[in-house]
Structures are given as C-alpha cells and as structure tokens.
Amino acid sequence: MSILSLRSVTKSFAGNAILKGVSLEAKEGEFIALVGPSGCGKSTLLRIVAGLDHADSGEIAIGGRNVSAVAAADRNIAMVFQSYALYPHLTAGQNIAVPLAMRRLTAAQRLPVIGSLIPGQRQIRADIQRQVKDMASSLKIDHLLDRKPGQMSGGQRQRVALARAMVRHPSVFLMDEPLSNLDANLRVHARGEIVELHRRAGVPTLYVTHDQSEALSMADRVAVMIGGTLLQLASPEAIYDNPAHIEVARFLGQPRINVLKTRMNASGIVRFGTLTLAAERVPAGETPVLIAVRPEFIRLSARPDGILKARVERTEFLGSEVIVHARLDAMGEIVAKVAPAEAATLAPGRPVSVEIEPNRVMLFATTGERLQAKTIAAASTLEKIHG
Amino acid sequence: MTAHALTLGRVLRFTVLSIGALIFLAPYIFMISTAGKAQSEIFSSSLSLIPEQWSYLENFGKALSRVSMTTLLMNGVIVCALIFVVQVVVAIPCAYAMAKLKFRAARLMMVLVMLGLLVPIHATALPLYVAFDRLAVLNSYTALVAPFSISVFAIFLFLQFFRAIPDDLIHAARLDGMSEVGIVARVIVPNAWPAITAFAIFSVVAHWNDLFWPLVVVTNQDFATPPLGLLYFRAAEAGDDYGALMAATLIITLPLVAVFLLAQKRFVEGITMTGLKG
Numbered sequence: 001m002s003i004l005s006l007r008s009v010t011k012s013f014a015g016n017a018i019l020k021g022v023s024l025e026a027k028e029g030e031f032i033a034l035v036g037p038s039g040c041g042k043s044t045l046l047r048i049v050a051g052l053d054h055a056d057s058g059e060i061a062i063g064g065r066n067v068s069a070v071a072a073a074d075r076n077i078a079m080v081f082q083s084y085a086l087y088p089h090l091t092a093g094q095n096i097a098v099p100l101a102m103r104r105l106t107a108a109q110r111l112p113v114i115g116s117l118i119p120g121q122r123q124i125r126a127d128i129q130r131q132v133k134d135m136a137s138s139l140k141i142d143h144l145l146d147r148k149p150g151q152m153s154g155g156q157r158q159r160v161a162l163a164r165a166m167v168r169h170p171s172v173f174l175m176d177e178p179l180s181n182l183d184a185n186l187r188v189h190a191r192g193e194i195v196e197l198h199r200r201a202g203v204p205t206l207y208v209t210h211d212q213s214e215a216l217s218m219a220d221r222v223a224v225m226i227g228g229t230l231l232q233l234a235s236p237e238a239i240y241d242n243p244a245h246i247e248v249a250r251f252l253g254q255p256r257i258n259v260l261k262t263r264m265n266a267s268g269i270v271r272f273g274t275l276t277l278a279a280e281r282v283p284a285g286e287t288p289v290l291i292a293v294r295p296e297f298i299r300l301s302a303r304p305d306g307i308l309k310a311r312v313e314r315t316e317f318l319g320s321e322v323i324v325h326a327r328l329d330a331m332g333e334i335v336a337k338v339a340p341a342e343a344a345t346l347a348p349g350r351p352v353s354v355e356i357e358p359n360r361v362m363l364f365a366t367t368g369e370r371l372q373a374k375t376i377a378a379a380s381t382l383e384k385i386h387g
Numbered sequence: 388m389t390a391h392a393l394t395l396g397r398v399l400r401f402t403v404l405s406i407g408a409l410i411f412l413a414p415y416i417f418m419i420s421t422a423g424k425a426q427s428e429i430f431s432s433s434l435s436l437i438p439e440q441w442s443y444l445e446n447f448g449k450a451l452s453r454v455s456m457t458t459l460l461m462n463g464v465i466v467c468a469l470i471f472v473v474q475v476v477v478a479i480p481c482a483y484a485m486a487k488l489k490f491r492a493a494r495l496m497m498v499l500v501m502l503g504l505l506v507p508i509h510a511t512a513l514p515l516y517v518a519f520d521r522l523a524v525l526n527s528y529t530a531l532v533a534p535f536s537i538s539v540f541a542i543f544l545f546l547q548f549f550r551a552i553p554d555d556l557i558h559a560a561r562l563d564g565m566s567e568v569g570i571v572a573r574v575i576v577p578n579a580w581p582a583i584t585a586f587a588i589f590s591v592v593a594h595w596n597d598l599f600w601p602l603v604v605v606t607n608q609d610f611a612t613p614p615l616g617l618l619y620f621r622a623a624e625a626g627d628d629y630g631a632l633m634a635a636t637l638i639i640t641l642p643l644v645a646v647f648l649l650a651q652k653r654f655v656e657g658i659t660m661t662g663l664k665g
Contacts, residue, residue, distance in 0.1 A: 052558045073564040085559035089577040102564035164563075 002061075003028050003204045004049070004172050009058030011044055018044050020228040021058070026172075029202040031195070032233075033219035035209055037251065041228040042208045046174050049206060051075050062171055073102075078170035082177040084161040086149040092160045093132055093145035099168045100128045135167045139197075155186050162194070166201060173198075173205040179214065191218055212252050216240065224248045246364040249292050255323055255335050257292050264289045264363075264371075273308040275358055276377040289371065290364040297357035298336040300324055302345040306353020310334060312346050326352060415640075422446055422633035429629050442630060449628065450620075450635035458609065459616035459639070466531045466612055467591045474538040474590055475583060482545035483571050487557055500546075503539030508600060516603055530604040531612065535594065541586050548582040549575065584653040588646075595643055613639040 004026040011019040018041045026032050034042045047053040049060060051072030060068050067075050078099070086095050101110060108114065109121040116122075136142045141159050149157055158178060165173065178194070179187045195218050198205050209215050215222045216236040223233040224247075232244040243249035249257045264270045265286050268279035272291050300310070310326040313333070322343035324336045334354060338346070346352060358378030363371040416436070421429060423438040423446065450456065485493055485500075511534070519530045552575065560570045576583075598614040605611055608619060620635055 047558070050558070050562060052561060072558075072561045073566075077562060079559070079562050081555040081559060083553055083555050085553065085555035087556070087560075087574060087577075099563040102569075164559075 002026060003030075003063055004206070005059075005061045006045075006049070007059040007061075009045065009048060009055045009060065011041070011048060011053070011056050018228050019048075019055070022225070022228075022230045024223060024230060024233060026204045026206065029204060031198050031205045031207065031218060031220045032223055033207045033209060033215035033221075034223045034225060035212055035215035035251075036225035038210055040225045042210075042225050043176055045225070046079075046176050046206060046208050049172070050077050050079050050174055076168075076171045077174060078165035078168065078172075079174040079176065080158075080161050080165050080178040082180055084149070084157045084178075084181075086157055086160055086164070088149050091146050091148055092141065092152070092156075092163075093136070095149070095160055096132045096135060096145075096164045096167050097128050099164060100131060101125075103168060104128065131167060132163075135163045139163050154181050154183075155190070158182060158190065162197065166197065166203075169201075170203060173201075173203045175205065175207045177209055177211075178207075180209075180211070187214075194218065212254070216252070224251060226251065243362070244370050246290060246292065246368040246370075249362065249364070253294055255295050255337070257294050258298065258334050259364075260291045260293075260328070260331055260334070262289060262291055263287070268373075270363060270373065272361075273354065273356065274306075274378060275356060275361060275375060277361060277363060277373040278376045279363060280372040280374070288366050290366060292362045292364060293356050293360060295323070295335045295337040297360035298334065299355040299357075300326060300336050300338060300342075300346055300352045301355065302350065303353055306355065308354040308356075310352050310354050312348050312350045312352055314348050315343055315346060317343075322346075326354070328354065418633050418636060421629055422637050424630050426628060426630060443634070446630040446634040447638070449631035450638060453631070454616055454620045454635070455608075456616075456635070456638060459611060459613045460642070462611060462616075463595055463613045463639075463642075465528060467594050469528065469532045470535045470594050471587055471590045473532065473536040474541050475586070477537050478541035478545055479576065479579070480568075480571055482542050482549050483567075483575055485542070486546050486549035487552075487554070488567075500539045500542050504543060508534065512600070512603055519604060525604050526607040526610050528610065531601060531610065534600065538590065540589070544586050544589075545579065545582055548579055552578060581653060584650055588650060591646065592643060 002025040004024075006022055006024045008021040008023055009019055010017070010021050022041075022045055024032070034045065036042050044053065048055045051067070051070065055068065058068075059066055062075060062077070086092075087098065090098070104124050104127075105115070105121065106118075109118050109124070132145070133142070136145055139159050139162060141156065141163060144152060144156055144160065147156075149160070152160065158181070161178070175194075179190050182190060191214060194207075207215075207219065216239075219236060221233055222236050222239045224231050224239065224245075226245075226247045232239055232248045234242075234244075239248065240252055243252070246259065250259065260272070262270060262272050263286055264279060264283060266283065268282040270277040270279070270289060270291070277291075300312070308328060310328045313325045313327055315325070316323040317340070320340075321337050322340050324338055324343060324346050326334050326336065328334050336354075358375040361373075361375060363373040365371055420436045420438065423441055423443040425438075425440055425442045425445070428439055484490070485496055515534055516525075519525050519533075524530050524533075556574060557570055560574045565573060595612075596614060597612070598618070601610075601612045601615040602618070605615060608616075611619060617632070617635055617639065621632055
C-alpha cells in the first residue's frame, strides 16, 4: 500500500503554473529524492505535501486518507528545513521537546504557571524529557541539549533539526535541502547518516535537493522534476542509464550528457558515425532526432583515421579522471571522460577519432521523449580500416 | 578595552559631542539647579548654577505636600501601563497577520496603517471628546487610555520586525502543531523582545509626557496625569513659586530618566535591529 500519494497536483502563482499536474506514490519505508534545477517547483510540492501551502487542484493522501483539506499540524508530517528553522529562543533540548509537548499536553497544561498545577502534567513532562534524551543520544547530540541554536555550528543545528523532526515518529518525513548549508566534507558525511537514520526509522521520506549526487546516492527512487512536471520516477540506476526524457538525461550526470542532432529515415533507421540504430516505432517520414551518449561511453583515440573526427579543445584534470572537450566537425562540442593515462596523448589541438560504445546510445525525439531503439550495427573503426 | 590614543580627531569629536549634549541638557540642568534655590534667589539678577542657599528640602517638601504627588505618579503609571499593554496586545497579532499571513485585505490594511500614521490626535480630538461626553466616560481611565489602544505606529514597527522573521520558522511551528495564536505567543513574542522594548520606550515617554489629551478629557484631579498635575500645581498652588514647581517637575521626570537609562541598551538594539538568525 502506498503511504503517500499525490494525484495530479497543480499550483500556480499569479498566473504562472509552478506545478503542472504532479502525481507520485511513495511505498512504505521508501526514500524518494525529488531532484530538479532551482525553480522547478520541488520545494512548492513539498510545502503542499506538508500542508503549508494549498494545491489549486489534485489530491494528497497519506496512508490512504485524503488530507488535502487537513491542516498541517494534523497531517502528522515532520519536516527538516533548509535553514533548520530552530526556535532561536529555546535550547536544543526544548526545541526537540516542542512537537511532543504540543501533542501530548493540553492547552491548559502548557500554560507557564497554572499548567504545572494540573495533575498528570508532571508525568507527561518527564516522559517527554526521557524521549528527548533518547533521541539526542541516538543522534549523538547529548552534550548540546542546553545550548541555544545561536551557539551551535551548522552541522550541530542540522542534527537538532533532524532530532526535532524524528522525535514524534511522523507518518511521512519531508526534507527540504537539509544539507545545502553544510560544507562539502560534512555534507558527504551527513548523507550517510540520514540514510542510516531513515533505515532505522523506516518512515517514508521525501527528500528535496538540487544536488544530483545527493539524490542518486541516497534515494531508493529518484523523481526528476523539471519545469513543474515530474518527468521520471525510477531507481537511481534506471534513471541514470535509461532516462525517459532528454531533460532528465541532461540534468543527471557530471559532465552533462552529449546530445547531437541527426536524422532518422522513414524506416526508422538512424546512422551516426559507425553506428546504425533502428527505432522500435517507425516514423511517418524522415524526422530530425537527438542522439545522446554519456561522456564515459565515448572513447577518443589519437589515430586521426576514424569516421567521426574531432579536435581536442581543452582538458580538465580531476584526479581520477580527465574530462576532454573536443569539437566534432560541424556537429558541435563533444565531451568525453577518460582515464588520466589515456589523456596524456590528448593534448589540446590534436585531431582525434571518436568512438561510441554501441549499446549506450540513446535516441530522443526533438520534443524530448525517449525513442526506444536498438543498435543493429556498429562497425568499429578498426574493422573499417582492416576489413 | 584598550586605551585609545587621544588623537586630534578624537578630541574634536568629543568636543562637538559634548557641546551638543550640553545644549540639549541645559534646560534640565537649569531645572535641577532652580529646584534647589529659594524664591528670592531665583528672581535675583545674577545667574548661577549652584544655589547660594540650598533649599532642596524646602522645595521638595512643598512639591510633595501641596499636591498629591503619589496620586499623580500612580495615575501616570496606570495610564501608561494600560496604554502600553493594550497597544501591544492589539498590535502584535495585527502585525503578525499582515507580515506573515496571506489575505485579501492585507494591502488595504497597509494603506490604512500608513494613513493612520499621518493623522495626529489633534485632528480627532474633538469628535472623540464629544463621543466620550455622550458615553459619560470623561474623567476616567477609559477616556485617557481608549484613544491610544490601537497604535498604528506599533503595528508599523512590529510589521517591519516580523517581516525579518524567517517563514520557515513559522512553518516549522505549524508542523509542530501550534495554532496561529500559539505561534504568536510562543515563537513571535519571545523573539520580538528588542522591538517590544523599543516600542515600550516610545509609548511610555509619549504618554507619560502627554499634556494635550489629559487636558481635554480630565477635569477631576483624581485622574490627573503628572503633566496635568503640574499644570494644576502651577495655577492653583504654587503661583510663581518656581523652586517648588521645578522640584515637582524633577520628581515627575525622574522615573522616565531612570527607565531610559536602564533600558538604553535594549532600546538601541530595538532601533537598529536586523532581524533573526534561525
């Protein structure tokens, strides 16, 4: 059963459509990363799920119950904000206790002086304190409980915010770029911790980020949102290797995927360099199409006798790999990821021949949709020469 | 603290500031001096700051015995406290709604607040007087407090401050299960102390020193605020006994000076506030 389901949620601000019918289902215990460029509507979607904003149309259900008209407080959703949003006037311990106190104590019991006279209140407060302590020790922030947010580092605040969100065992967990205010080292460390916490708590999580490596490394499934539309929702491997839309392919992967324009003939055959691809569905006539190949599936060789010729423009050394930018004759730039040993022969200005891994080529329509295609022939440059 | 070298620039700055301070403080200093002079010395042709004969005891004695100083001060405290509390209770939820909630009339309310800032009490004094007369509430605390219960200045000041409070903080509070009233009481107010303190000083100083409105609605000495009391004192009792009058003025201004000195740091914080860091 799906714990969280969104059905064609739309939202527009002042005539601008921010969400154009987003549907999404999260299964029990699932970690979904919602990733997309800034301004694609992912944070708006998160706020709508939380109940902090209202959708223009569409339905949100949590555990099978339609909560579209339910107030934020009654949805039993916890959220970690980008700015952490800790109460500045309360200590870390008090911050973590707030959601519990708001739920367990009655309004009268929460009153400053009179509250302490109401029977039963002491017992509940002690219980809350114990839970706060447990939560704090599981996140290793015991020593921070008496500090105010202003006296803590970014990483410490982020943990307190996590603790405050997790302490009341929500039915859905939302995170809005919780790591973007941390420095790079801490961020990688915190990623692992959040995944670990998620595994222990088993609460379905919707994690918004603009950082593709966060999304791919942490999530069970990745949802790519671009321009207010959810283009694809799939496992990290599937979404990287088998993108359903050219924008998804372009958004994921560093450096960006190579996209080259070519044509498909009326019988659905695309010839590009040494490759011949056959589309599953035959078009009405000759149509322009896009060919996409990830940089790691492009090989450059220093022999200038291949069918696809290019000239190296510049190289970027990244330690374990080298990014080579080359210009294909008349077709634009092509980027390849090569091992440092190979890159030694690829000095800027050198002519090279380009070889593409035959089974890693993807075909897209000019509108962006994926066209399923098979590589039916891939004459290697070597065969061409010797055969 | 490190000792600063006494450069020419610093000396110059201190001189200018000292002269400025002296000009502004001169009347007050002169008042302190006059409060200690005997009647004959005040009207003598020579001008000296230090009294020849110290008559402080005599003058303060007259000031305290001829009018009921405790009633005046008490009235001042009651009226100022009531005005301040009501103003804050009204203005904080109002400013919160205008700063953080989305509703259709928000723009209209903003315009009304700005308009309200432009209308002085003197313009509405007459209709208010007539209304209070009809309601038979002249000569009461109600008449002294009611016209000031909604302070557009307070709304404006708090509005600016609340706008700087991050939205996420309020969102977090909503998810934690707080009602809007809860958010105001538990999140906004505890973080708005600098603004509240700054406003407290503006409000208390203005209404403690206000002569115009009490003069309009109060004729009974029992409800006189300190400035009005001084007026009665001068007209009825003291005549031209300026020594006693100055002693009475000193007693009346002293609480304000003390409060300002105590809250000075907070006051400056409140005026120069730059918002919160989450």
